[in-house]
Amino acid sequence: MNNISDTWPHTVLPSICAGNIISFLVFLAPMTTFLQVYRKKSTGGFSSVPYVVALFSSVLWIFYALVKTNSRPLLTINAFGCGIEAAYIMFYLVYAPKKARVRTIAYFLLMDVAAFALIVLTTLKLVGPAHRVKFLGSVCLAFSMAVFVAPLSIIVKVVKTKSVEFLPISLSACLTLSAVAWFCYGLFTKDPYVMYPNVGGFFFSCIQMGLYFWYRKPRTTNAVLPTTTDQAIELPAGHTVVIRSVSPISILGVHKVEAADQLPADAATVGDKAATDSCRFAAVNADGGIINKPEVIEIVAAA
DSSP states (O other): OOOHHHHSOTTTHHHHHHHHHHHHHHHHTTHHHHHHHHHHTSOTTOOSHHHHHHHHHHHHHHHHHHHHOSOHHHHHHHHHHHHHHHHHHHHHHHHSOHHHHHHHHHHIIIIIIIIHHHHHHIIIIISOGGGHHHHHHHHHHHHHHHHHHTTHHHHHHHHHHTOOTTOOHHHHHHHHHHHHHHHHHHHHTTOHHHHHHHHHHHHHHHHHHHHHHHHOOOOOOSOBOOSOSOSEEEEETTOOOOOOOOSSOBEEEEEEEEEGGGSOTTGGGGTOHHHHHHHHTOEEOTTSOEESOEEEEEEEEOO
């Protein structure tokens, strides 16, 4: 058996390594989505079509690599892809509602079983040996484009809901890099059936990344100024206050000023009216002690 370095020129080896590594990451990228499914115990309405199509594409590329020969990189990475995509589909079936489960099984039987069997029989029985690579390469090209176009259903959902919950940025980034690497591989090996679909893959991946950054919600803080015009607020001793977000104005800090019974008599003259009012209405016990002595905090808004 020839060494891989003897089979391809050294200019192709970086593309082979990069293509396999990035494709490996592409196949693993949806795991973040399925972790969400596992935590919620529900598929949340997202479609299984991309995974059914990806599985079909993987088995087609394996068949193409076997017919063409000397295509070990395509064979190895797509064998891994078959296993991981099949695992995703099985996981989807566990948590999907009944209707989605039936649809997924129907898609699988129609595409991954019946259609693949038809292509294999057509290639081996109806197409001559000299034209098998061209015929099968054209079929693989078409379905590779389908893999990249399949997420259009998710893209439409993102635009309608303005939510990127089921559009992980890691998958889109990996698809973009994978398209570049495999385009270079197809270019250097002069294989148009590998090169051309990755042009479309790069285009659709860039669209997904653009939508993610457009609809991504920025992180917000829970602490802002309360609905009052006073900066000083009295708090009974031993109590805790939670300041919730009701305004876009951010807070720099919340500071305790001092206990109300220790405020100076002329506090009202310097604007501490809330503190003097709290002293005036404080309850006094039989021994003259203050019960639930109020405290004053000051909320400082950010500049």
